[in-house]
Amino acid sequence: MMQSNASIRALASALGLWLPLATLLAVTPAAAQSLDDIIAQNGCPDCDLRLRELRGLEITGGNFDETILREADMKEVVIIESSFREADFRRAEVERAKLHYGDFTEASMRSVDLEKATLIGAKFFKADLRDADLNEASLSGADFTQVDMRNASMIRCDASNAIFHGAKMDQVDLERTNLTGADFSDARLKYSDLDRVFARGANFKDADLTGVRLSSADLTDADLTGADLSGALLRRTRLAGANLSGVSGLTQERIIGACGDDKTVLPYGITLEPCT
Numbered sequence: 001m002m003q004s005n006a007s008i009r010a011l012a013s014a015l016g017l018w019l020p021l022a023t024l025l026a027v028t029p030a031a032a033q034s035l036d037d038i039i040a041q042n043g044c045p046d047c048d049l050r051l052r053e054l055r056g057l058e059i060t061g062g063n064f065d066e067t068i069l070r071e072a073d074m075k076e077v078v079i080i081e082s083s084f085r086e087a088d089f090r091r092a093e094v095e096r097a098k099l100h101y102g103d104f105t106e107a108s109m110r111s112v113d114l115e116k117a118t119l120i121g122a123k124f125f126k127a128d129l130r131d132a133d134l135n136e137a138s139l140s141g142a143d144f145t146q147v148d149m150r151n152a153s154m155i156r157c158d159a160s161n162a163i164f165h166g167a168k169m170d171q172v173d174l175e176r177t178n179l180t181g182a183d184f185s186d187a188r189l190k191y192s193d194l195d196r197v198f199a200r201g202a203n204f205k206d207a208d209l210t211g212v213r214l215s216s217a218d219l220t221d222a223d224l225t226g227a228d229l230s231g232a233l234l235r236r237t238r239l240a241g242a243n244l245s246g247v248s249g250l251t252q253e254r255i256i257g258a259c260g261d262d263k264t265v266l267p268y269g270i271t272l273e274p275c276t
Contacts, residue, residue: 091110119139151171165186176196183203185203210228225243237255
């Protein structure tokens with residue numbers, strides 16, 4: 001069986017070899033294995049499973065670190081509490097899969113299709129999710145810290161209490177998504193669509209919200225302290241109890257029918273209609 005790069009490095013170190021890994025052994029991903037083999041071994045780390053038909057795979061606590069899953073068919077797989085660190089999911093079809101509490105740290109997932117997938121509590125630290133389809137996915141409590149998900153589609157997701165701290169989210173479509181309690185602090189959401197989001201208690205502190213649309217969005221009790229709202233459109237946006245102290249770029253002409261209450265904190269010169 002192919003050894004992982006990490007195990008080869010450990011063996012070289014134990015033998016007192018300090019040469020670069022490439023000079024110790026030319027390592028290529030392990031040959032593709034059958035579904036029965038993958039299930040028996042509880043995963044397939046560092047394997048090449050590109051273009052494979054993997055429907056029907058059910059694993060708990062599996063290891064797929066550094067595995068190539070590019071353009072694989074993983075529709076409706078059940079792979080929970082498993083590790084996919086640095087795995088390659090580019091253009092993989094993973095619709096309706098159950099992948100909750102998985103670890104996708106630094107995974108390459110550009111253009112992956114995760115529509116209606118369950119990713120509750122999953123970890124995506126520094127993953128590449130550009131152009132990903134996450135429409136109607138369950139993302140509650142997931143951690144997207146410092147991910148790159150520019151141009152991703154996240155329509156009608158449940159991303160309540162998810163973490164997007166420091167994420168690159170330019171031109172992401174979040175229309176009608178549940179963002180209750182989500183953390184977007186220091187995130188970049190330039191020209192993203194947040195129409196009709198439900199973002200009560202969400203944290204947008206110091207976020208870049210340049211050019212975002214917030215039509216009919218509910219930002220009750222949200223924290224927008226220090227956010228950049230240059231060119232943002234707040235049409236019928238609900239801001240009861242929201243904190244907009246220190247925001248920049250917000251202009252009265254781009255606030256149309258938005259409302260607040262006596263607990264709403266506004267920058268100087270900005271007024272809102274009272275919420276009813």
